[in-house]
Amino acid sequence: MDWGNILELSLRELIGVQAIVFALAAIGINVQFGYTGLLNFGQAAFAAVGGYGIAVIVTTYDMSFWLGLVVGVVGAIILALLLGIPTLRLRADYLAIVTIAASEIVRLVGRSASGRDIFGGSDGITGFSRAFYDLNPFTEPFSFGPFEFRERVLWVLVVGWSLVAICTLVVWLLMRSPWGRVLKGIREDEDAVRSLGKNVYAYKMQSLVIGGVIGALAGIVYSLFQGAMQPDVYATNFTFFAYAILILGGAATVFGPVLGAAIMWFSFQFIDLALRGAIQQDYIPSWLMDSNDVGAVRFMLTGVVLVLLLVFRPQGILGDRREIALDAR
Amino acid sequence: MQKLARCLGALLAVLAAVLLATPAVAQGSGETVNGTLTYQDAPVAGVTISVASADGTEIGTAQTAADGTWAVPVPGPGDYSVTLDAATLPPTAPGVVRETIETTVNPQQRKVVLFRIGAPETGGEQPSPSESAPSEGESEAPGGTESGSGAESEAGQDLTATGGNNQLLQLFVSGLRFGLILGLAGLGLSLVFGTTGLTNFSHGELIVFGAVAALLLNQAGVPILLAAVLATILSALFGWGQDRGFWRPLRKKPTGLIALMIISIGVSLILRYLTQFIIGGGRETYDEYTYQDPISIGPVSITPRDLIIMGICVVLLAAVALALTRTRMGKATRAVADNPALAAASGINVDRVITVVWTVGTGLAGLSGIFFGMIQGVDYLMGMRILLLVFAATVLGGLGTAWGAMVGALVVGIFIEVSAYVVPSELKTAGVLVVLILILLVRPQGILGRRERVG
Numbered sequence: 001m002d003w004g005n006i007l008e009l010s011l012r013e014l015i016g017v018q019a020i021v022f023a024l025a026a027i028g029i030n031v032q033f034g035y036t037g038l039l040n041f042g043q044a045a046f047a048a049v050g051g052y053g054i055a056v057i058v059t060t061y062d063m064s065f066w067l068g069l070v071v072g073v074v075g076a077i078i079l080a081l082l083l084g085i086p087t088l089r090l091r092a093d094y095l096a097i098v099t100i101a102a103s104e105i106v107r108l109v110g111r112s113a114s115g116r117d118i119f120g121g122s123d124g125i126t127g128f129s130r131a132f133y134d135l136n137p138f139t140e141p142f143s144f145g146p147f148e149f150r151e152r153v154l155w156v157l158v159v160g161w162s163l164v165a166i167c168t169l170v171v172w173l174l175m176r177s178p179w180g181r182v183l184k185g186i187r188e189d190e191d192a193v194r195s196l197g198k199n200v201y202a203y204k205m206q207s208l209v210i211g212g213v214i215g216a217l218a219g220i221v222y223s224l225f226q227g228a229m230q231p232d233v234y235a236t237n238f239t240f241f242a243y244a245i246l247i248l249g250g251a252a253t254v255f256g257p258v259l260g261a262a263i264m265w266f267s268f269q270f271i272d273l274a275l276r277g278a279i280q281q282d283y284i285p286s287w288l289m290d291s292n293d294v295g296a297v298r299f300m301l302t303g304v305v306l307v308l309l310l311v312f313r314p315q316g317i318l319g320d321r322r323e324i325a326l327d328a329r
Numbered sequence: 330m331q332k333l334a335r336c337l338g339a340l341l342a343v344l345a346a347v348l349l350a351t352p353a354v355a356q357g358s359g360e361t362v363n364g365t366l367t368y369q370d371a372p373v374a375g376v377t378i379s380v381a382s383a384d385g386t387e388i389g390t391a392q393t394a395a396d397g398t399w400a401v402p403v404p405g406p407g408d409y410s411v412t413l414d415a416a417t418l419p420p421t422a423p424g425v426v427r428e429t430i431e432t433t434v435n436p437q438q439r440k441v442v443l444f445r446i447g448a449p450e451t452g453g454e455q456p457s458p459s460e461s462a463p464s465e466g467e468s469e470a471p472g473g474t475e476s477g478s479g480a481e482s483e484a485g486q487d488l489t490a491t492g493g494n495n496q497l498l499q500l501f502v503s504g505l506r507f508g509l510i511l512g513l514a515g516l517g518l519s520l521v522f523g524t525t526g527l528t529n530f531s532h533g534e535l536i537v538f539g540a541v542a543a544l545l546l547n548q549a550g551v552p553i554l555l556a557a558v559l560a561t562i563l564s565a566l567f568g569w570g571q572d573r574g575f576w577r578p579l580r581k582k583p584t585g586l587i588a589l590m591i592i593s594i595g596v597s598l599i600l601r602y603l604t605q606f607i608i609g610g611g612r613e614t615y616d617e618y619t620y621q622d623p624i625s626i627g628p629v630s631i632t633p634r635d636l637i638i639m640g641i642c643v644v645l646l647a648a649v650a651l652a653l654t655r656t657r658m659g660k661a662t663r664a665v666a667d668n669p670a671l672a673a674a675s676g677i678n679v680d681r682v683i684t685v686v687w688t689v690g691t692g693l694a695g696l697s698g699i700f701f702g703m704i705q706g707v708d709y710l711m712g713m714r715i716l717l718l719v720f721a722a723t724v725l726g727g728l729g730t731a732w733g734a735m736v737g738a739l740v741v742g743i744f745i746e747v748s749a750y751v752v753p754s755e756l757k758t759a760g761v762l763v764v765l766i767l768i769l770l771v772r773p774q775g776i777l778g779r780r781e782r783v784g
Contacts, residue, residue, distance in 0.1 A: 039587065086770040092587065093528045093728075097720050098769060101762040104717055108759040126365050126441050127398065227365050227397075228443070236713065240594050247591070289606070296602040303598030310592045311579065 001277040008146050010270040017153070019265040020160035021047075021222040025242040026249070026257030027167050028214035033243075034251035035175060036207040037187035039092045042083065042099030043215045043242050045106040048234035049075040050216030051223035052110060052119065058128035060118050065131035069220065076216035079106075080209040088204045100236060110231035124230035132224045156225045163221065164258060167214050172254045174210075183207055184252075237299075244306045250319030259317060268298055362411055362434065363400035364442045366393045373397055373446065377414040382407065392417075403434055413444045495628040500746045502629050506704075508742020509642035512735045514697035515719045516649060517568070517690020519734035522723070523666035524683050525580065528590050531597035532694065533716030534604070537709065539564040539695020540702035541604055544613055553615045557699045564695020565688050572687035577680065597712070604709040612708040619703065638700050645693065646735055653731055662686060666730075718745070718758070721765040727775030736776055 013019060025043050032038040053072025057063050083102055087095040109115055111122040119125065136155040141148050149157065174180045182203055185193040194200050223229040241264075249260025275294045278284045289297065315321045362380050366373045379390040380401040388409065391399040403409060412429045425444050434440045518532045543560035547553050575596075579589060621632040653659035664672040665682045673679045701711060718741055726737025741761055748760045768775075 037587075039590070083766075086766060086773075090769070090773050093590065094724070094769060094773065096528065096590070097724055098766055101717060101721065101765055105759045105762050108756060112753060112755050112759075114753045114756065120441060123441055123443060126443070127363065227367065237598075240598065243591060243594070292609070293606050296605040299602035300599050300606070303595040303600075303602070306595030306598065307592050310588050310595070311582075311584070314588055 001274070001281055006270065006273040006277060009273060010266050012147060013265040013269040014262045015157065015161070016265060016269075017156055017160060017221070017225045019261045020157070020164055021218045021225075022242055022245050022264065023164050023258045023261035024160075024167060024218035024221065025215050025238070026246040026261055027164070027171060028211035028218070029239075029242050029246050030211075030251060030253075030257050031171060031174075031183075031214065032207055032211035034246065034253070034256070035180065035187060036183045036204060037092070038088075038204060038208060038211075039096040040099050040208065040211060041096045041236070041239050041243075042101075042103035043211075043218075044234040044236060044238035045099070045103035046076045046079060046212040046215030047219030047222070047238065048103070048106050048110060048231065049079050050219035051229040051234070052125075052219075053216070054220055055120070055125035055128045055223060055229035056118060058131070059125045060120075065128070068128065072216050072220050073213055076212045077209050080212035081205070084205045084208045088201055088208070100239070103234070103236060103239060107231045107234055110234075119231070120229070122231065124228050126228040128229070129224045129227045153225075156221070160221045160225075163217055167217070168254060168258060175254070179203075187252075240306075241302065244302055244309075247309050247314070247316050248305065250316030253316070253318040253320075256316055256318045263317075264302075271298055271301060361400050361402045362409060362432065362440045362442055363398065364444070366397045366399065366413075366444055366446070373418070375417065377417045378444075379412050379414070381410050381412070407434060408432070409434060411442045418446070497747070497750060498629055500750055501743060502631060503635075504743035504746030505739070506635050506639050506742070507746055508739035509639050509646070510697045510700045510704075511715075511718060511722055511742050512646055512738035513642050513693050513700075514715060515722045515734040515738050516646075516731060517686075517694045518719055519723045519726075519728065519731060520662065520666070520686045520690050521683075522728055523730065524662065524669070524679075524686050525576070526586050527576070527593065528586075530590065530593040530716070531600060532719060533712030533714075534597050534600035535564065535568065535691050535694040535712075536698035536701065536715055536719075537604055537707075537712035538567055538600070538691075538698065540698035540707045540711065541608060542695065543699045543702065544608065544615065544707050547615050553617045553703075556615075557696070560699055561692055561696045564698075565692030567695070568691025569684060569688040571691070572684050576687070577684070597716075601709055601712060604712075608707070608709060610709065612706040614706045615703060619706070634703065638703070641696075642700075645696075649689075649693075649731065650735075658682070658685060714758070718761065721761050723775075724765060725768055725775055730775075733775050740776070 025047060028046065029040060029043055032040045050072040053070075053075045054065070054068035057068035057071050058065055079102070083095075083099055087098045110119045110124075112119075113121055115121070133152060133155065136151060138151040138154050138158075141150050142154050143149075175183070182193060182198055185196075185198075186200055186203055190200055193203075219234065222233070245260035245264050246257050247260070248264060249256030249258065272294055275284070275289075275297060276291055279286070279289065279291050279294070309316065364378075366376055366378075374393050374397065376393045376399075377390055378393065378399050378401070380388045380403060382388055382403075388403055389401045391401045393399045401411075408431065410429055410431050413425050415425050415428055418425065425446055427444070430442050430444070432440055432442055514532075514536050517535065518529055521527055521529055521532075539560050542563045543553065543556045546556035546559055551559065576589075579592070584592070618634050621634050623630040623632045651659075653663060661672065661677045661682050662685070664675070664677055665679050669679050672682075698711075701715065705711070719738075722737035722741040723734045724737070725740055726733025726735065744764065745757050745761050748757050752760050
């Protein structure tokens with residue numbers, strides 16, 4: 001087994017596009033769940049709406065790329081309002097069930113054959129990323145030690161990490177403002193905040209919208225990178241992953257989602273390559289598992305990590321045990 | 330609120346205007362077949378792709394450009410087969426998963442056909458895990474046709490397609506069948522929620538557990554009826570073990586309800602992909618009772634198997650209902666659901682009640698999984714599909730009430746099948762979920778729930 005190669009490929013994932021996408025999705029969940037205590041299990045829907053915004057506007061309707069960006073973000077805002085209005089007054093688990101239902105609705109409608117002319121069916125939509133890559137200022141690959149990034153990837157990485165940095169900064173600024181303190185107050189004791197005269201419903205709605213828009217950015221980055229918008233990427237596992245990442249890094253911390261995403265994708269890639277290598281070298285007998293099973297094993301490990309973290313270290317890597325959202329309503 | 334609603338209306342109008350604006354007039358008829366060829370996230374250039382019409386006449390060929398894109402104009406709507414010449418692939422690529430893809434082009438459509446580079450397909454319907462999709466192992470073969478969407482069929486789809494002379498009545502009966510099985514599946518979820526407050530996201534996998542246990546026993550040579558009984562007992566044991574070995578210690582720790590909910594997501598990921606690890610990504614069937622000739626009862630035709638399944642469901646649901654109202658254990662369960670502290674103070678062993686609820690609930694869920702497996706076949710994603718419907722059923726009926734779960738399940742089951750009368754069948758699940766959200770708007774406590782249950 002070529003450990004050097006495995007390590008190199010895994011280190012690429014540490015700052016890779018997947019890490020960016022899930023860092024953004026987790027930052028969004030962090031605003032909603034970490035700071036406000038809202039259980040949004042439909043982050044995949046927000047990401048899908050962002051991705052579809054661009055794909056449908058550019059490919060299906062042949063309109064401008066920038067309009068697509070706007071539609072993606074506005075779509076996420078509308079989705080947040082639609083989900084929030086019926087459920088934000090109800091108990092937390094109702095929001096959880098409604099959001100997870102909404103994310104499946106978005107995916108099922110997106111992949112349906114009857115909407116194929118607009119949403120491209122289960123194959124999804126391609127051919128909308130040209131305008132984005134036309135903006136690419138990089139003309140040659142970038143080398144850094146053993147790592148080499150092609151100009152396309154480099155452009156996505158630069159844009160993506162800038163977005164992550166901006167969102168992190170925004171979250172940091174928001175959460176140290178009086179507005180952020182109200183959110184944390186809602187998480188800790190909603191009734192106490194209400195009795196101080198704050199409109200809890202409006203604050204929750206604002207938090208849902210902000211988190212949703214950041215989630216839409218995740219979908220936009222991912223579909224631009226892939227050059228394709230495929231509905232099945234945004235199944236419920238997308239959301240569960242983002243939760244695992246957030247809890248790994250530390251909910252209600254500014255850098256938790258970013259750290260969690262980087263570590264998660266590094267270990268994902270590492271486990272994947274190491275397992276495949278071990279199977280090729282017959283270190284793992286073929287009756288036990290073959291390379292088709294590697295994907296399943298990775299997902300199982302994610303589940304194990306999620307359970308162990310919540311049982312033994314619910315505050316994650318960066319979190320403060322005194323400040324965790326997990327026991328909020 | 331009013332202001333908000335107005336803003337929302339305005340936004341919706343804008344969005345509708347944007348979406349409805351007709352695309353720029355297409356030149357001529359303008360049908361093309363096009364796509365982008367990538368491998369490991371980098372475009373692949375210089376690969377030859379040819380398009381032939383259904384009768385085999387070659388229409389045109391194209392080479393992928395530097396950014397991996399290719400396009401072949403076609404003369405008009407119709408069926409085409411698109412072939413990638415694997416010999417022109419760069420030496421680093423291992424091959425193409427499927428060399429030829431059949432596709433249908435609609436009027437004025439720019440049809441996207443995606444070839445996936447990877448080891449060539451070896452047959453079987455096993456969806457190969459995609460390298461690029463970040464989250465799903467279920468990414469399907471890149472077919473451009475309807476058949477591609479078969480990888481994920483709707484819950485409630487029947488392999489044994491029954492034809493009827495009265496379609497609406499027929500749909501109603503299959504909805505009744507679906508609803509009864511769903512009721513069996515949902516009881517455990519609802520009772521566990523009622524007694525412990527846990528919204529159990531791994532409940533779908535408890536349903537799959539029964540189906541898979543029966544499948545494995547069946548494949549080992551046990552006749553399916555005996556396997557079903559054994560698998561139900563195994564499920565009940567699994568529920569008992571899960572409560573005693575896992576959830577009870579967590580409750581004692583104590584762990585908050587939301588933490589428990591996320592833990593249950595982790596449990597569901599573990600169980601779901603353990604299932605994939607064991608039975609693979611394809612759909613398996615039992616060796617008997619997958620197909621039967623339907624018999625006609627009045628205007629409805631139904632298979633004897635389905636009649637017996639429905640009978641068992643009715644008997645079991647009635648038994649649970651009677652047990653809840655007549656037996657000491659049942660009354661204790663309702664007392665715990667009402668107020669655990671008060672129940673404990675009046676001498677009820679709350680832990681024992683919860684263990685019984687877990688055991689019975691998981692056993693029934695496992696049995697319902699076997700029924701689903703007989704009707705639709707067994708695959709590792711069936712739990713996820715059914716779980717959302719079970720959630721819809723329990724929320725609709727009122728979370729935490731046993732009656733609510735039953736009534737809600739019947740409503741969901743019948744709605745989902747009958748809606749196929751008007752909605753395309755692939756969207757019927759989405760339809761139920763929309764109804765769920767709408768009902769939460771007007772009656773958040775559900776049909777039978779009590780008002781004070783909702784915070």
